[in-house]
Amino acid sequence: MTADAKAAPVLDVRDLHVEFTTHGGVVKAVRGASFSVAAGKTLAIVGESGCGKSVSVQSIMGLIPMPPGRITGGAALLHGTDIVRRKIVDGDDVRGNRIGMIFQDPMSSLNPTMKIGDQIAETLEVHRGYSRAKARARAVELLTQVQIPEAEERSQQYPFAFSGGMLQRAMIAMAIACEPSVLIADEPTTALDVTIQAQILDLLAELQRKNGMAIVLITHDLAVVARMADEVAVMYAGEIVERGAVEDVFDQPAHPYTLGLRGALPSRSTERAGLNPIEGAPPDLFAPPAGCGYFARCAHAMRVCEQHHPQQLPVAAGHAARCWLHAPDAPRTHPAIQHRVRR
């Protein structure tokens, strides 16, 4: 209901299910995730370790070894074409071409035995059929575009000669080489210092302004979400528990987990309000609970939550939460949720 009212999404993921077969049994890592992003917009998928945020995007990119991984349901439409089972669209591999991707750890994502410029050029040779010389020249242009000083010289260096921030810039250059319509950034600044994080986030925003690509930003950091996102999807235990415009989700969180995440952060105001950790741990995804995945940790849990899996319920225009508190006949409990329920 969020995206349909607006411009047609570039990437539209519907009811994605991903499982892994392990020695301990089958892990249901993603349990029906739906999200979409429009051109020139940024969707942030936020959640904690193990919530399935990385697996969601990696599975649609075909980056999950199968087996043990398996997409058991759902679709990922890129400009209307499902890319879940086939990676070739109109004779082109979507990966690295239609969809670019950058990762948390640029050092381990680049080939240590290949010059930076050649790694970027390779993308253009493979996807665009550029000659070696043309691809190399373009690689230097791209390195300049991501603000690497002395790009010509740097393109001849190996990854070990680059700092973490510079490597991430090189990764971005590689990811945008084929002018993708979607850039997936999986924790792009988690390994970086705040000053370098600010530089990389500014760079991503500027590239997006110039070329209008959609960005899917995977992060655990609500501050990064606040800075970058137009829309946000909060993920917990393999599901998207809340989605909406970033202002709505931050100002009026509708799912108790989103509220909990905000309470666990230190306040930036001058008075020191206490931290309110979310006690407990996420559920075991080998045997996901029948009801709400957040039931055991939720301060507002009701009897219905234990046995009945909550539906995605509308909270306001373009804002929905997977929580029974938003059912029409739910009690009015939490003040932050109350005023939304009354509408």
Next chain:
Amino acid sequence: MSALVETIELTKHFAMGRGRTVHAVDGVSLAIAEREVVGLVGESGSGKSTFGRTLVGLHAKTAGEVRFAGEALPSSYGPADFRRHAANMQMIFQDPYSSLNPRMTIGEIIGEGLRLAGGQGRAQIRAAVADWLARVGLEPQHASRYPHEFSGGQRQRVGIARALILKPRFVVCDEPISALDVSVQAQIVRLLGDLKASLGLTLLFIAHDLSMVRYVSDRMAVMYLGSLVEIGTADDVYFRPKHPYTEILIGSNPEPNPRTERRRVAVAVTGEIPSPVNIGAGCRFASRCPKVMEVCRRVTPRLEPLADGGARRVACHLYTSPAAISGST
């Protein structure tokens, strides 16, 4: 104010061979009062972890001194020194995965300090371990399990119990929450706060998460390339930074609020932290500083109190050089 822990011009250099030296920590003087929490922030490579490790004796000192309750500690520790000082000073490490021996049970890890200290029987140690497991929110039966059976947050609880079982008076927490999820970070910070209050601990809290450091600390110290550039009360440094580097560091720290983030003026500093190898004279931040003056490249600024008579000290010519006072903010 009598300090419980004090460093005087503490210096730690690492030789790289061929005459090159990494100036990891260069002449850091810091006094920490009893029951005080001092937060130490800085980028990777600023030397904050090396400072913490040198402080507790894990690195031999190149120069300078560490005093604990007035007593000067040895410049490099032997086994007897560790045994003697481990009961006073302990450390909680960043990575709860690599800092616990995977081949020892949780009970052995937590009880090892007591065993090495001697004087207690196995039954006593076992009872103390069970007590500490409960105090950090774990179960007594966890003592017989191995680290791989625990989540990151639980391992950090083990690391805390391991450090505190000897009842130290001073603990260096080296990025104790950086590897943890947001909701777990808050759990660990709250646990540390409760233990600090009940045990009367003095803490050096090293981290790069500025808002969390401000939240837990009484005072906050900012480190850049081996030196302290600013120190003051946590709120002063966080809300009213004086050193240009502190301004940039705090300005780069995004807030979880989309409205303020949208209005944010970009303060991104250009360039990256330079190499700490063979540092010359002048301010170490001069190469990146937006307010750099001619004097900054020649004369190394010293950490000096601000003219306002407060507790804040800043190492910046904007505040100390008479010629530059007109240009200061």
